Amino acid sequence: MATIAPPARTAPAVTWGIADGIATVVLDLKSQPVNVISRAVKDEFLACFAALAGDPSVKAVAFFSGKAENFIAGADIEEFLTLSSAAEAERLSADGQDMLDRLARFPKPIAVGIHGACLGGGFEFALACHYRVATDHPKTQIGLPEVQLGILPAAGGCQRLPRLVGARAALDMILNGKTERAAKAFRVGMVDELVPPAILADITLAAAKRMASGWRPKRKRPGGFLGFLLDGNPLGRRLVYRSARKQVLERTGGHYPAPLAALDAVEYGLRHGIQEGLKREAQLFGQLAVTDVSRKLVQIFFATNQLKKDPGVANAPPPVRVERLGIIGSGFMGSGIAGTAVAQAEVDVRMKDADLARVGQGILAARAILDDRLKRRRITKFEYARLVALLSGGDTYAGFGRAELTIEAVFEELGVKQQVLREVEAALPSNGVFASNTSTIPITRIAEAAHSPERVIGMHFFSPVAKMPLVEVIPGARTEPQTVSTAVAFGRRMGKTVIVVKDSPGFWVNRILAPYPNEVGHLLAEGASIEDIDSMAVRFGFPVGPVTLLDEVGLDVAVKVAAVMQEAYGDHIVPAPGAGVAALVKAGRLGRKSGRGFYLYKGGKKRGVDDSVYGLLGVHPNGGPRPAEILQRLVLGIVNEAARALGEGVAHSARDGDIGAIFGFGFPPFRGGPLRYADDLGAERMVSDLERLAERHGVRFAPSEVLQEHARQGTKFYG
């Protein structure tokens, strides 16, 4: 491997050395875990490139990150928090563009060697260079995730990427905020060369040398013949834009302005040229960066990052490192947990079920998660073969003796859970942790069957496990801190955001969600239609309305969960009068899984409301409450319960509570979570709205003490 010339001049972050006519520039923000581009870094770059431009001994430049596992994570998101006006934000973008424009027009060619995350402004930096080499390491992730922060790529990304890979591929990346592994980035044409990490420096320096002697990369027209038809002429591009706009509107319901603005910036730039495109990009960034939507999404980014470091319990000893995982119950959830654990944490998984046939099915279902990753080329065939080999199972506890962590996902019955706990405890190693994936049973109750209740805990996953980003970790009354830190650390290794919550019925997520489907019965009884209820919720920004949610969860499961919640929280989760969902279950309607619930399903697709449901429930749609009231009742129920549960310490903080609601059931991220939403509307207004609802509809809407206290004091959940 070629040695990178030692820095001849030191600067805080950007350093460089010159050897054989090639300047090797390295970015390393020593005090930070990842490289980001801030105003200060921009100034250093400008000084560095001014010096290199004027140095006749420099014929070409090779650029690297000094971080072992990260290239550049983008613009410094912290700086966005300080922006007070659209004009200021536009200037920030224009300054970044100017710096990269100088790079793109730099009189000497620049090759860049990419290893680790190369995201947002980091990729835009690489795009402005003249040759890109990336490592084929899984840590090398390349993309433009800006729309996830409510902004758009604003350092030339909306201009340079479509010119490099074609409008279609660029829009796919930009509008979806995608990041790709290097192999895919290479296939699409985002990078020019793919190499093992050990030769990244050699190959990048060699490319810089080749360019110094006049060689220039020849790039094929992106996308082949289809690319020419669609990307290569204005007519084809118009089709591309139209279909992209339609997809964005379908996906975002019009709640997120950033993807449409990014589409505008790409379209405008391809029509009017790169300089005009850059101006447009900066203007749109200015507008977006100061929107409430972007502020909320940035807050979620920081909250999620803080949670990555939160051990979830005070003074916890370091977690036990899990290398082997036991799973009891290889059904729907057990197999989902097994497959995700193998795919994300690469641990050895041993599954156990009542008989071998079920274990076999569970292993197949777990393997389907890996199949999907292979199909979508998230893993290579070689990685797939290695990961599949980590899955095994049987109808005994053989192998559990080496499992540092065992997760049970057997039937939701206290007796069954206690039984498996008793059985497996005898097989587990002395420090083995037992976690239950129960959704409703108190962990302390389950732990009553244990010899070592200090090593029993709840790990509540959401379905489908491979996709849902949250895990609730629930210590029981006697759980010891290291058990908590072990469960938290392993949840994170599975790629999940983890919140630690109190052992109480429904824990956090199911508890604060409970009023949402519960209100359906009341609304239907008052004459609302199924479609109106669902569409109001979707219009607010929920991924699905409460009726669809019931069908998705399964009406039989929903009836059981509702009974637990109604028993625990009688005053606030009051059942509607009449037969209720149980009547549908009795009629064999279990929701999507049985092809009919409130809606009908055919070929896996929702086909519309089955009107006979109204008859079964004994209700008649006749207009019902006003749409605004439907929405208010659905949303305030959640907010009120969240406030109450936070007051009881079920979530540790408003931050944890909001992240739980957003990642657990899709409370609209652009509203920041139920507690932020309460802050935005103001506790006083919440309380008076709830009081009015309570007068008309009863005690379930009585404002929680916590909200009343905030209203009295004029305080908020977030200081």
Ligand code: 3HC
């Ligand atoms: N700006 C500011 N801070 C950042 C940052 C960024 N772009 N990216 C990461 N950080 C910080 C994190 O907040 C965290 O700070 P902390 O230690 O004080 O809590 C620290 O860096 C380490 O981050 P992670 O814990 O997330 O480290 P991981 O190794 O788990 O992940 C990563 C690394 C994949 C780079 C992840 O941090 C990430 O996804 N970062 C954000 C990427 C992004 O969204 N980039 C676009 C920025 S916007 C932009 O570029 C606009 C441009 O178009 C003009």
Ligand code: NAI
């Ligand atoms: P499931 O019915 O698909 O799977 C349960 C599995 O446990 C079956 O394969 C069964 O054979 C096995 N089993 C039962 N008794 C056993 C025993 N004594 N020893 C070994 N295996 C045994 O159920 P599902 O949906 O996977 O639920 C499992 C657990 O996860 C439940 O506690 C449920 O409340 C919880 N949960 C379910 C969610 C969901 O959406 N389905 C979401 C979150 C938690």
